Each structure stands twice: as structure tokens, then as C-alpha cells.
Amino acid sequence: MIRVELPFHLRTLAKVDAEVQLEVEGAVTQRSVLDALEARYPVLCGTIREHVTHQRRPFIRFFACEQDLSHESPDTPLPDAVATGKEPFLVIGAIAGG
Amino acid sequence: MSKVRVLVGTKKGAFILESDGKRENWDVSGPHFTGWEVYHMKGSPADPNRIYASQTSSWSGQVIQRSSDGGKTWEAPGGGVTIGPGGMPRGESNKFVYDASPETGKPLTTHQFYDGTQKPWVFKRVWHLEPSLKDPDTVYAGVEDAAIFRSTDGAHSWQELAGLRGHGTGPKWQPGAGGMCLHTIIINPSNPDQIVIAISAAGAFRTDDGGKTWKPINRGLKSQYIPDPNAEVGHCVHHIAAHRSRPNTLFMQKHWDVMRSDDAGDNWREVSGNLPTDFGFVIDVHAHEPETIYVVPIKSDAEHFPLEGKLRVYRSRTGGNEWEALTNGLPQANCYVNVLRDAMAVDSLDKCGVYFGTTGGQVYCSADAGDSWAPIVRDLPAVLSVEVQTIP
Numbered sequence: 001m002i003r004v005e006l007p008f009h010l011r012t013l014a015k016v017d018a019e020v021q022l023e024v025e026g027a028v029t030q031r032s033v034l035d036a037l038e039a040r041y042p043v044l045c046g047t048i049r050e051h052v053t054h055q056r057r058p059f060i061r062f063f064a065c066e067q068d069l070s071h072e073s074p075d076t077p078l079p080d081a082v083a084t085g086k087e088p089f090l091v092i093g094a095i096a097g098g
Numbered sequence: 099m100s101k102v103r104v105l106v107g108t109k110k111g112a113f114i115l116e117s118d119g120k121r122e123n124w125d126v127s128g129p130h131f132t133g134w135e136v137y138h139m140k141g142s143p144a145d146p147n148r149i150y151a152s153q154t155s156s157w158s159g160q161v162i163q164r165s166s167d168g169g170k171t172w173e174a175p176g177g178g179v180t181i182g183p184g185g186m187p188r189g190e191s192n193k194f195v196y197d198a199s200p201e202t203g204k205p206l207t208t209h210q211f212y213d214g215t216q217k218p219w220v221f222k223r224v225w226h227l228e229p230s231l232k233d234p235d236t237v238y239a240g241v242e243d244a245a246i247f248r249s250t251d252g253a254h255s256w257q258e259l260a261g262l263r264g265h266g267t268g269p270k271w272q273p274g275a276g277g278m279c280l281h282t283i284i285i286n287p288s289n290p291d292q293i294v295i296a297i298s299a300a301g302a303f304r305t306d307d308g309g310k311t312w313k314p315i316n317r318g319l320k321s322q323y324i325p326d327p328n329a330e331v332g333h334c335v336h337h338i339a340a341h342r343s344r345p346n347t348l349f350m351q352k353h354w355d356v357m358r359s360d361d362a363g364d365n366w367r368e369v370s371g372n373l374p375t376d377f378g379f380v381i382d383v384h385a386h387e388p389e390t391i392y393v394v395p396i397k398s399d400a401e402h403f404p405l406e407g408k409l410r411v412y413r414s415r416t417g418g419n420e421w422e423a424l425t426n427g428l429p430q431a432n433c434y435v436n437v438l439r440d441a442m443a444v445d446s447l448d449k450c451g452v453y454f455g456t457t458g459g460q461v462y463c464s465a466d467a468g469d470s471w472a473p474i475v476r477d478l479p480a481v482l483s484v485e486v487q488t489i490p
Contacts, residue, residue, distance in 0.1 A: 007157070007158075008133065009133055009134060009155060009157065009158055010158060012131075012132065012133075013158070013161060013174070042176065043161070043174045045192070045193070046159050046160065046192045046193060047158040047159050047161070047192070048158070050159075051192075051193045051195065052195055057157065057158065057159060059156055059157040060157060060158070093157045093158070094157070
């Protein structure tokens with residue numbers, strides 16, 4: 001079971017709590033986790049990555065296990081602690097404002 | 099007794115203000131879509147319970163919301179029920195993909211950027227939603243980077259009317275300071291195949307065949323801030339309004355200049371007349387008097403606030419040129435708000451109501467066609483848009 005934490009605005013959009021749990025088949029990567037997330041919550045399509053290119057939206061970041069994984073390949077396996085459900089995969093809204 | 103429902107989009111959510119026909123006491127609901135920018139909300143003329151909302155965020159992109167009960171509850175169409183190929187559910191309602199098909203998408207090369215270089219079109223957000231006059235499930239969306247989309251299934255899915263960008267002048271379009279947005283969509287009530295749109299900063303365009311082909315309609319516009327002041331495209335049109343009974347008469351607030359056309363945009367003439375400044379964003383037409391129009395003059399393109407700190411709506415009862423200041427109930431000192439392009443609307447009650455919202459979070463109502471004003475709310479987030487529904 002993969003744990004994914006969403007930022008506030010996406011929680012309210014998908015009507016979920018901070019953390020959702022997903023079954024992911026095969027290798028646990030950014031792509032497979034986000035595919036599973038969007039399949040479960042279609043309203044999130046286009047809000048984390050672009051519809052067509054599947055590129056991460058510029059102000060969204062991916063963290064896990066105290067690492068910034070935002071610039072990793074979407075097909076790079078996520079840390080074992082994420083794959084085993086020990087640690088969550090964090091979807092973060094970049095800090096900005098004033 | 100009739101009632102009115104005022105739909106307010108703000109920088110941090112949407113609000114719905116409702117009153118009976120007296121327009122004295124108001125119920126306020128919201129914020130809806132808390133924390134998101136709501137660029138525009140508009141109700142269907144064919145079914146007042148059907149409302150569309152553009153919910154957007156620099157972080158999370160675009161979401162289209164829809165209500166079928168007058169704004170009490172909302173759903174993102176396609177957010178959980180659309181089934182795509184392979185049985186996978188898909189969220190389509192926020193999927194605005196520029197047409198690149200060989201049949202219709204002559205696509206799209208590039209548009210001009212601020213620095214004069216050419217850039218590819220990139221979808222950013224929906225600025226304006228214009229429901230069909232007859233079908234609650236048909237709605238048009240004006241987007242940034244400038245293009246027009248149409249949904250015929252209640253905003254589940256969207257298709258671009260690619261003829262607009264494909265007609266040839268696209269590489270000359272460039273963004274205004276707020277982005278290259280298509281912000282105005284006017285459907286001719288007596289001929290729905292005729293649609294007028296406006297883009298900052300490309301100008302106005304019209305289709306006479308339901309969106310297949312388009313042409314620029316900017317003859318008569320003069321813009322000193324572009325190399326050729328009389329160019330076919332490149333004008334920063336801020337907003338256009340028309341009266342239902344006279345769809346060929348269009349009133350325009352351009353970056354500078356208030357303009358008028360009596361031939362559906364083929365030719366324009368300036369009607370700024372005695373306005374103290376003719377820079378501004380909003381313009382609207384009285385519901386029952388097609389020659390009565392309203393603007394809110396703003397000091398200049400460098401100073402986006404009212405002249406002398408006095409918030410004044412100007413009304414012309416002569417279709418332009420002769421204007422009177424309307425100040426009763428509006429702040430006449432130390433007021434430095436702006437009124438953005440989609441933030442004025444009128445109701446259609448017997449005594450026409452006029453409404454506008456400010457970047458300071460006030461929404462003002464005049465229940466007597468502008469003679470006097472009162473705030474409905476004072477402390478909302480910055481107001482991006484105001485629309486009004488008159489409910490029988």
C-alpha cells in the first residue's frame with residue numbers, strides 16, 4: 001500500500017484527507033503512483049502534472065524520505081520506504097506568496 | 099417577487115450573494131473553492147440553476163466546476179464519472195488541449211511574446227465562461243493563451259474552435275500585462291452563429307458561421323502604444339458589451355478609449371467624450387435602455403486606481419460621448435481600488451440593477467440604474483468577476 005500526502009487545495013478538490021492510500025501494481029515510481037492516484041481521483045488529472053505531456057506542474061514538488069525527488073525521472077523507482085508504505089510520497093505546493 | 103443572484107469570483111474563492119427584488123437585504127454564501135482563484139462564474143440563461151465556474155491556481159492548474167442547483171452544491175464534471183478507453187475513469191473537464199488535428203488545427207505555430215520573440219501556445223487558465231443562450235449543456239470558454247473552446251456536454255469535455263487561431267494573424271498576437279487572454283464572448287441572441295470575442299492584446303474578432311471561421315474586427319481602433327496605431331491586430335481590448343435587443347451595437351472599453359460600433363464590429367468610433375480619463379476595464383449596458391452604458395474610469399495604464407481617489411461610475415444615456423458621474427454612495431476620498439474587466443454586470447429587474455466588484459473586496463449594487471449605490475459586502479478577497487442572474 002502506497003501512502004500519498006496531498007496539499008490542502010488538492011485535498012479539498014478530491015474531497016479526501018491529507019493522506020490517501022493506493023495499490024500500485026509493478027514498479028513503484030512517480031509515474032505509477034500518479035497514474036494510480038489519478039485513476040482513483042480523476043478530478044486530480046491535470047492538477048499535479050500536465051494532461052498531455054505528464055510533466056510535473058512547475059509549482060508542484062515531490063518529496064519523500066527527506067529527499068526532493070522533483071527532478072528525478074518519473075520512471076526511477078521511489079525509495080523502498082515509500083514502496084513498502086513506511087514513508088509517504090509527498091505532493092507539495094511550492095512555497096510562494098506574500 | 100423576482101430575486102437576484104450575484105456570482106462573485108475572487109482571488110481566494112467564490113461567493114454568491116442573493117436578495118429579493120428590493121436588493122436591500124442580502125444573503126452571502128461562500129467562500130466556495132476556498133483558496134483558489136475563481137476567474138469567472140456565469141449562469142445559464144436557459145436554466146438559472148445551472149452555473150459554471152472557472153477555478154484556477156498557479157500551482158494546480160484549471161478546474162471547471164458546475165452547479166445544477168443554483169450554487170448550493172458543485173461538481174467537477176468528469177471528475178469521477180467519465181470512463182475513457184480501457185475502462186479507466188478520466189478527468190476531462192479541466193482538459194483544454196489546443197487543436198492540432200490535421201483537419202481543423204492548422205496549428206498553430208506561435209504567437210508573439212513580450213520581448214518580440216515567438217512562443218508556442220501554452221494553456222494557463224479559463225478567463226471567461228459563456229453559457230449558450232438556449233442549451234444549459236453548451237458553454238464556451240475563453241482561455242489564456244488566447245483561444246476559444248466549446249463544451250456541448252455540460253463541461254465534461256472541451257473542443258477548441260481552432261479557426262480563431264488558425265485564421266492567420268496569430269503570430270502577431272501578444273500578451274497584455276495580464277497575459278494573452280480571451281476574456282470576452284458575446285453570442286448574438288438572434289443569430290447564435292454570430293459570436294464576438296476579444297483578446298488582450300490582439301483585439302476583437304467575429305465569427306458568422308458558429309466558430310468555423312473568424313475575422314479581426316478592429317477597424318477604427320487607434321492604439322498609440324503599438325508600432326502601427328491602426329494595425330489589423332494588436333489592440334488591447336479590455337471588454338465589450340452589447341444589449342440583447344441590438345446585437346450589432348457593441349460598446350468597447352479599450353486600454354485607452356471607449357469605442358462604439360453599430361455594425362457588429364466592422365467599424366468602430368470613439369465615444370469617450372467628456373470622460374475625465376478613458377482608460378478602464380469594465381463596460382456594460384443598461385438592461386432596458388440600449389443607449390445607456392456604464393464605465394468606471396481608471397487613472398491610467400500606470401496607475402490602476404480611480405482619479406483623485408474618488409470611485410465614480412460614469413453613465414452615458416446617449417450611447418457615449420456625453421457622460422455623467424455617479425457618486426452617491428461610493429467613496430469619494432482615499433479610494434485606490436481597481437475594477438477588473440469582468441467585474442460589472444446588470445440585472446433585468448424593472449428598475450435596472452447595476453453591480454460591480456473591486457480589487458479591494460467590495461461589491462457595490464445600485465438598485466436604481468446607477469443613481470445611488472450601496473455595498474453588498476465590503477471585505478471579500480480581491481474581486482475578479484461579477485455576474486448577475488435575475489430569477490423569476
